[in-house]
Amino acid sequence: MADFHDGLAFYRKRATWSRGDDRGVKANRIVMLAVGHAGVDVYQGAVPALVPFLVAQRGYGYVAASGIVLAATLLSSIVQPVFGALTDRRRMPWLIPVSMLTAGLGVALSGVTDGYVLTWLAVALSGLGVAAYHPESARLARIASEGSHVRMSWFSLGGTLGFATAPIIVTPLLSLWGLGASPLLVLPAVVGALLTLTVIRSLARHGERARAEARSAGRDDWASFVRLTLVIVFRSIAYVGLSAFVALYMGGGAAGAVALFVLFAGGAVGTVLGGRLAGRWGRVRTMRVAYAAAVPAVAGVVLAPGLFAYVFIAAASITLYAPFSLHVTLGQDFLPNRLGTASGVTLGLAVSAGGLTSPLVGAVAEASSLRVALACLIVFPALSWLLARTLRDPAPVVPEPTPARGSAAGD
Structure with a gap:
């Protein structure tokens, strides 16, 4: 009997170890996907970092330089929902590494092409x-x-960090070797694609099960999805407006660089904090609290004197980024039969609205002052908060992994 109990204890302990290993594998998958996400979004930040070198070494004017930035942001934003609709029709996991390499290749070629059109x-x-x-x-x-x-x-x-670290990668490289070194910028895409391929292979057997369960989850709630999209649009206007002009507002130079660093670092903190709060409070409640807190935070950027403004820059970034990952999962749960479309809109089209409206913020600044222009941004998190109050947390559509043969964990 003692042998029996000893054996039972051993198998219970072994099962516990297995569950721990399973959690570790799942965490590793997300970490590798996050690194891959950074390897793509670094190219969103790389294009603005390229512009000063294009201006200095090729003599581009402000209009030509803005056209280069628009080539990346506008096309990406408009086409992203189209790719979302395509992935709703059929699974295309191969598209992930191919698109990563395409993003890297484009930036790599931009520094060695001849003529403005080829660069564009x-x-x-x-x-x-x-x-x-x-x-x-x-x-x-x-x-x-x-x-x-x-x-x-x-x-x-991962995406937030990739965007934020792009200038740290691009500027020293091109300062040292010039635009001719741009082919080296393909390396983040190559590393990210290799890491993501391992996750794609690991999760390939779960894909069909996930699709089938999502399609049986219920009808799409388009009304809630449209309201969520407007929440994201208003949030994007506030954040992109801040990121475009806060460095100038703080005086430029070293003070402006510190302001941008605080803004980007706050975004990283807010992204993680939002996920943790959503686990306790739910996604919609977390979103409401974040946007309610963002109103005085953005106001503080404009009204706080001296160094206190940096505190409010951090607070504004944290509160505006806390709901960022929640937007994606909420959109997917509002449209369980169109996960690709939901992802394309919440990650692309709605987010780009801030970039499209930032020239209007600049126009207000020229007509009055930068302080007045930034003060206009206060209204947008308030609008996001008001719309978030009309939303309800949907029941999440969570696909259960299909166990692999001979394994309870499916690893």
Whole structure:
């Protein structure tokens, strides 16, 4: 009998170890997807970092330089929902590594092409790769996260960090070797694609099960999805407006660089914090609290004197980024039969609204002052909060992984 109890204890302990190993494997999948996400979104930040070198070494004017930025942002934003609709019709996991390499290739070629048109097309190619990546990768991250808001926030954090670190990669490289060194910028895409391929292979057997369960989850709630899209649009206007002009508002130079660093670092903190709070409070409540807090935070950026403004810059970034990963999962749950479309809109089209409206913020600044222009941004998190109050947390559509043969964990 003692032998029996000893044996039972051993198998219980072994099962516990297995569950721990399984959790570790799942966490590793999300970490690798997050690194891949960083490897793509670094190219969104790389294009603005390229512009000063194009101006200095090729003599581009402000209009030509803005056209380069527009080639990446506008094309990516418009095409992203199209790729989302395509991935709703059929699974295309191969699109993830291909799009990553396309994004990297476009930026790599932009520095060695001859003539403005070829440079514009190279940057547009990178934007196309970024657009193709997000809908299918968000679907894969949803499967890998298995309903965990914290894990999904890690995936979003990867993109935030990739965008924020782009100037750190691009500026020293091109300062040292010039635009001719731009082919080296393809390396983040290559590393990210290799890491993501391992996750795609690991989760391939779960894909059909996830699709079938999502389609049987119920009808799409388009009314809620449209309201969520407007929430994201208003949030984007506030954040992009801040990121475009806060460095100038703080005086430029070192003070402006510190302001941008605080803004980007706050975004990383907010992304992780939002996932953790959603696990306790639910996604919609977290979103409401974040946007309610963002109103005085953005106001403080304009009204706080001296160094206190940096505190409010951090607070504004944290509160505006806390709901970021929650937007994606909410959109997917509002449209359970169109996960790709939901991902394309929440990650692409709605977010780009801030970039499209930032020239209006600049026009207000020229007509009055930068302080007045930034003060106008206060209204947008308030609008996001008001619309968020009309939303309700849907029941999440969480696909259960299909166990692999001979394994209870499916690893």
